[in-house]
């Protein structure tokens with residue numbers, strides 16, 4: 001399989017913003033602000049998240065949940081017309097949909113657990129994702145695959161940026177002698193696993209002639225721009 005993942009590059013740390021929401025419960029794992037080195041007889045201590053880190057995590061969970069909702073709706077709209085004309089693609093479409101549905105379930109649970117509200121523009125994203133899925137499916141198999149290629153390129157990039165930020169937070173804690181909570185490490189593992197699955201979708205799309213879509217550059221450029229815009233907005237509202 002071709003290594004299409006070279007398209008992806010890490011993104012800079014997202015800006016911190018006040019979102020006017022309750023603090024994520026990542027904080028609840030914090031035990032003390034005392035570094036481990038200061039209390040050799042006690043258990044290692046965890047450092048509370050800063051406001052900037054809490055805002056980053058809230059924003060990340062919200063935008064991820066929005067993106068995964070959009071992904072399930074894109075495949076829901078694409079699958080009937082594509083499978084009708086190309087029955088051989090049924091297993092692939094089902095596989096990618098099932099993974100997206102699992103991603104959405106994961107982020108729905110994380111939003112509920114950490115009391116993060118979904119994007120206020122949830123209905124708008126739903127309509128746009130369904131339209132994108134249906135429209136590209138009507139254009140044909142190559143365009144539908146180009147849609148997946150474009151979306152997963154942006155989403156892989158997006159997850160890589162979040163993973164990098166989490167790693168920066170962890171290395172900061174470790175450098176100061178703090179313990180890293182299990183829940184935080186779990187979140188990092190979840191993001192890595194989902195990122196890898198998105199990149200598999202990207203590979204599948206390219207292997208199924210995404211780059212034969214006409215005009216490929218315009219279609220993928222337009223969709224990638226739309227994804228970046230949706231990510232930018234969903235991080236904020």
Ligand SMILES: [Fe+2]
Pocket residue numbers: 068071099100103194198
């Ligand atoms: Fe996904």
Ligand SMILES: [Fe+2]
Pocket residue numbers: 071100152197198201
């Ligand atoms: Fe995906």
